[in-house]
Amino acid sequence: MRFPPIRSGRLIPLVALSLLALFAAGCQREATPETATPTARPETAVSAEDRDEHSYAEPEKVVIDDLALDLALDFDSKTLAGTATYTLDWKDDGATQLVLDTRDLAIEQVEGQTDGGWQPLQYTLDAPDELLGSRLAIETPERNALVRVTYRTSPEASGLQWLEPSMTEGGELPFMFSQSQAIHARSWVPLQDTPSVRYTYSAKIASRPDVMVLMSADNDPAAERDGDYAFEMPQKIPSYLMAIAAGDLVFQPISQRAGVWAEPATVDAAVAEFADTEEMIRTTEQLYGPYRWERYDLLILPPSFPFGGMENPRLSFITPTVIVGDKSLVSLIAHELAHSWSGNLVTNASWKDMWLNEGFTSYVENRIVEALYGKEIADMEFVIAREGLQKELADTRSELQVLAVRPGDARDPDDTFGAVAYDKGAWFLQFLEERFGRETLDAFLRGYFDHFAFQSISTATFVEYAKAELLPKKQDAVTEAELEEWLYEPGIPASAPQVLSPRLGLVDSARLAWLGSEQLPPQSMTAEWTTQEWIHFLEGMPETLTLEQMSQLDTAYGFSDTPNGELAMRWYPLAVRSGYAIAYEPMSAFLQRIGRRKLIIPVYEALAQSEEGLAFARRVFERARPGYHPITTASVQKTLDEAKPKPAPAVTPPPESEVEGDTGADGTTPQAPPAG
Template sequence: MRYSILSLCLAVAVAAGCDGAPPAHDTPRDAAMAAAEQQAVAEVDEYSYAEPDQVRIDDLALDLKVDFDNRQLAGSATYTLDWADPKANRLVLDTRDLSIEKVVGERADGKWEDLKFSLAPKDKVLGSKLTIEAPQRNPRIRVTYATSPEASGLQWLTPEMTQGKKTPFMFSQSQQIHARSWVPLQDTPRVRFTYTAHVTAPGDAMVLMSADNDPNAARDGDYSFKMPQKIPSYLLAIAAGDLVFQPISPRAGVWAEPATVGKAAKEFEDTEKMMRTAERLYGPYRWERYDILVLPPSFPYGGMENPRLTFATPTVIVGDKSLVSLVAHELAHSWSGNLVTFSTPKDGWLNEGFTSYVENRIVEDLYGKELADMEKVIARNELAEEYKQIDPKLQVLALRPGTLADPDGASSATVYTKGAWFLQFLEERFGRDAFDPFLKGYFDHFAFQSIPTTKFIEYAKANLLAKYPGKVSEAELDEWIYQPGIPASAPKTASPRFDAVDAARKAWLDGGALPEAAQTAKWSTQEWVHFIEGMPETLPADRLAALDAAYQFTGTPNGEIAQRWYPLAIRNGYAQANAAAAEFITRVGRRKLIMPTYNALVKTPDGLKLAEATFAQARPGYHPITSASVEETIAKAKQGAPSTP
């Protein structure tokens, strides 16, 4: 998944309970004792009620109806179970806001019988524990249920909120622990399962899932799916709406609304090349097809790596392929995350750090080292900003239990950027001739498994450190994984193109002229991002007006530029940008792009009023995950604001 960096800083700070205390660095300790301590907690998922050591879901069969009018999925989930413990006699599932109608179990004679069940009171983060009594240890159990219209993992859009304005739209977002809001499950990455699904919907809605979607499927309101590879619950996905398909290659293509599909297919036309690059480096693509579903702008993330069907934001379709690293990222998850999966959210870097590293290698291979290095620099600059304010406990790759109240509040800078930086450190120490085969071997060795950080460490010690002695010490490995901050040994990345941008910006700030059009006409999105990010916190309104007149930042269709320009303008009272900023955060629901603007608005009384008014208008089109972030930002600002007479 593509999370944000700066946009989650506020939520991270709240979740971490920052109190301004100095960084709490670990004292020296015995490496063997530390490893044993980590291993002891590695397989405990504190964000799930499930008991996978007792019984595991081996296969899931869904039978669901899509009800747009009532904003509801209703039907049944049937589980084929593997009773691991001979003494186990209950199945515990994770749920959130589900109405449980009935639970039955299959007897040895093939007949089904009612089973007793209880639904515990709701926990704000974890939802409700569903306990099913199964004294006969039934080989299959079926739960009949319905979702809530406010399910945290589903978004329902009216026709007016779509591009075509004729057909309603629905899509899921299961990561981190939102699958439980639309399917009762063992909602932990420790459990992997195959699944099938039968879904009915209105005849004008095409239904897709993270499964074997047929590009030639008839739109008839009756759909069947199969996912033969085992996946964790957060990769379970569904979407329904006015969707059509356009191929990119025999095994890849784009699904989108009719008005978008052609532009998306053009923007993402290098997808097959990306697949071949990743296969050359890390082994075969094991999921058969790789399709991309372009969702409405309300999708809260950049992308979501659902197997066979990446969900993607339309905000990366800017016409010049400058933001297609998002596709490289989600594709890379086909190896890091989907194939080899973290066993708990405490080990998120095993998914996102590895994926960010692989993404950068794909970008370098296809688009050149200059672009890959610019993207590294942008990410690391954002990491530096985030590390100025978040609790050091969130700056470690392998989180300790109890560190994070809600897995949605993890430090994205840590799991994405620090994780990728660590792998670049290993790459440079060992050389690509050694590190590339190691990484390919890692993906092969742990294919279709969910593992904790300790498993990676064991594998790295045996297949890198021991094989190439003297390159990296165990102490260095420990520092990267278990200590906060970035080690002094971290490799540096320079960008000559960014140096030129820095020089142009400095010349203007020092009283010179703005860069000539002949120079800026060649700038990529990344260079414009760096140009704006390097501006001082405060600028006079007339200087902002000069920038805007020269480069038309206000109203830009490029979300990466917009998310930097509008906060700069708002901070400095450049009111001419307010209307466009409000329009932008109303139209777009991607958290990374809109939260910086909300964070800037709420810092002044007038801005807070504009933020509240805009949110009231935009909220019906936001995903629940985005709404929660905006609500928290506004609420915190109001709590800190002086009372009005």
């Protein structure tokens, strides 16, 4: 998954979810404990270090080898309903129970296949834990090879979003899509919802015939809409990579193995923006080995998608907010593609080891960007990411500043989705590159992806492999103490290599000159700036500016009306802090149009600093809520609920009657609009 940090610019949500799970109905025997604490699981031989604390599953006893779905997709009821059939691989000769993760699922029937056909099985659905959902324990005294669960999702499933036609680009057909990472797959399929379990899957999906249904599987570019769809995923994947979407979707190719699915009004712009996708695939293959997933397609989702991208195999989900017309934000595509090696192919065994997914991917992403767009651009992105990491560390608990998070330190797996996993992880790999040389590290990584292909591993497994296959390549290049510090100590080690960007240095000089003289940099300079340079220009501003300074910038560059979300997420908080009232109407429209958490949470956080701003934020949120994904809704609600506003506002926001969704700023014509 890719999303620069909320406080800087990488893509990482800092707001932990607090989604309240509801009681699921329809079980044969339902446990009714007095509290919502999940029933304790029996002790096993699995160590506390290895156990995935965010799943009830017991993969040391039995694992799902294959999943077959047969579901009806109903836009009217906003549900998926049908059966999930599991082919099981029993690991423990004494095990007679299958434990699955669920959240808000109505379990209607559980059956096991025997010589006499399908027979009912007894099961217990525990009361829900607010984070983990409900433990589904199925009694299997005959250790059935096949078990089938009939179930129905909730309209409020945390991993699904259902959009009315008015919330789509075309405005005629409804839209739905899933977001399974980190532990939301359990809200639409009962599963062993842990990255340590990988399985193949197939699916039959029935829907209304005027929408196209897609999954993270073998989507046929020539498929016709007929309401009856079948999918196969022959490569084993973990549950968080299972995905589904349905809507007014058409396909356009980029190459023989890559293309774009999108709404008709969006597809042409997306194909033009992401035209380099095939070259990205070839570049990564040259570095790290063959692409093993056959096709690589992009699905452009509505603006309510809560993240920048999601690396669902064969079908990356992509936010439309990176389509800005100049390819300045296509590093997100490089990131999601890189996951085809780091994350999808070699997967962290639990979310405690998130850096194995995101740190490796961020490093590979930067190598792709360098190969295609040059070292200057790659270095700028490294600098921006690391500046964001340093800011985030100031507000991050020390136990979450380590790459390998200890058991119990991340109550919510989303706690690990921060700049530490992404940017400290990538920084560590750059440290290894500096010590061993790029050629040696590339050979090691290629061997690593081959050796652990289609496996889920822990940090300890990586360390063991590195000690065997990398460290001996150059004796004393990295000491045991340095390795331990990078992986298990908070903060940034003193050994971290420093990347400088001369182009960002010029931006710093231009900003300082303006702050000192009120003379804006010449248009001949800013006309060539990329989004990265404009990001750096805004991020380096003082906490507040005068109204005159804000007006000067807005008149020159049109920041209040920018279509570039990366710039909007930095400009609007500055406008709030500076009392720049002109920005409030376009800010309101932005918050109601965009559901990507990384772009909107900083704006809500800034508004929540004052009582009047908080009241304004709540009014906007009520209007925006119907178009937000459940994950986004929970994050915004948490931000507003936990706000501690100051009584004196910087500016009085407009009254409720002026909170509209499609208004402009002050009508000025920007003289030198920023890239995108």
